[in-house]
Amino acid sequence: MRLGVLVLVLMALGGGVAAAEPRVVGGSRVSVEDYPWVVYLTDSKGNQFCGGTLVAPTKVVTAAHCAGGLAPKTARVVVGREDKRDTRRGVALPVADVWTHPEYVTADRGHDVAVLTLTRAAPGTPLELAGGDALYAAGTRATAFGWGRTSEQGAMSQFLMAVGLPVVSDESCEQSYALYKPELMVCAGVPEGGLDTCQGDSGGPLVAGGKLIGVTSWGEGCAREGKPGVYSRISAYRAELDRQIHDAV
Numbered sequence: 001m002r003l004g005v006l007v008l009v010l011m012a013l014g015g016g017v018a019a020a021e022p023r024v025v026g027g028s029r030v031s032v033e034d035y036p037w038v039v040y041l042t043d044s045k046g047n048q049f050c051g052g053t054l055v056a057p058t059k060v061v062t063a064a065h066c067a068g069g070l071a072p073k074t075a076r077v078v079v080g081r082e083d084k085r086d087t088r089r090g091v092a093l094p095v096a097d098v099w100t101h102p103e104y105v106t107a108d109r110g111h112d113v114a115v116l117t118l119t120r121a122a123p124g125t126p127l128e129l130a131g132g133d134a135l136y137a138a139g140t141r142a143t144a145f146g147w148g149r150t151s152e153q154g155a156m157s158q159f160l161m162a163v164g165l166p167v168v169s170d171e172s173c174e175q176s177y178a179l180y181k182p183e184l185m186v187c188a189g190v191p192e193g194g195l196d197t198c199q200g201d202s203g204g205p206l207v208a209g210g211k212l213i214g215v216t217s218w219g220e221g222c223a224r225e226g227k228p229g230v231y232s233r234i235s236a237y238r239a240e241l242d243r244q245i246h247d248a249v
């Protein structure tokens with residue numbers, strides 16, 4: 001009898017641990033064919049270090065803190081490769097030019113946005129940028145994508161992951177972070193934590209209503225209770241990004 005109870009308790013605990021197994025953090029694998037605009041950046045050794053979003057055939061939006069360390073001669077933008085080890089799939093395109101927001105200093109001060117120009121057109125389908133404020137209403141269902149860590153101290157993901165994250169109100173995010181600036185940033189996550197982007201996901205997309213609403217930027221740890229992820233607010237940079245994407249040569 002006692003043993004039976006113990007077995008049940010152990011089974012319940014085991015199930016709980018399995019269910020909480022971290023994946024982005026708390027997400028699941030998705031196919032890059034369904035999200036052909038999600039890309040990643042590699043360094044001189046070919047290692048993935050950030051994400052990005054294809055927004056025009058030769059233009060990729062990423063974070064300024066990702067573009068900062070990027071060596072244009074050796075960095076690549078990888079398009080159409082869900083499994084980082086499957087080098088037969090997708091293409092790794094060189095970077096011809098890097099535009100970083102001129103007011104960027106550090107991610108938590110805002111303006112964490114950059115545009116990379118590729119040397120030739122990428123095969124993926126570009127994603128549109130968000131315009132007005134509609135998609136930033138608290139509770140809006142958004143999705144973040146990336147190949148970053150699957151837990152705060154965990155390893156980077158080999159596969160593309162996605163996680164559903166509701167948009168957090170500005171009032172609530174101001175409570176979480178003294179540095180939060182509602183004009184330049186947007187927060188996404190759940191109050192109890194467990195779902196989030198993490199290191200290596202930076203620069204990647206936060207998408208709602210079929211539009212790019214944010215760029216993965218910063219947060220305290222990953223998936224912590226009361227500490228949502230902070231994303232650069234695309235609508236705040238829309239005019240400047242349009243110039244960089246469509247007018248710049």
Ligand code: ARG
Pocket residue numbers: 107148196197198199200201202203216217218219220221222223228229230
């Ligand atoms: N700064 C991180 C990076 O470079 C992303 C951090 C996102 N953190 C978070 N808790 N959502 O990849």
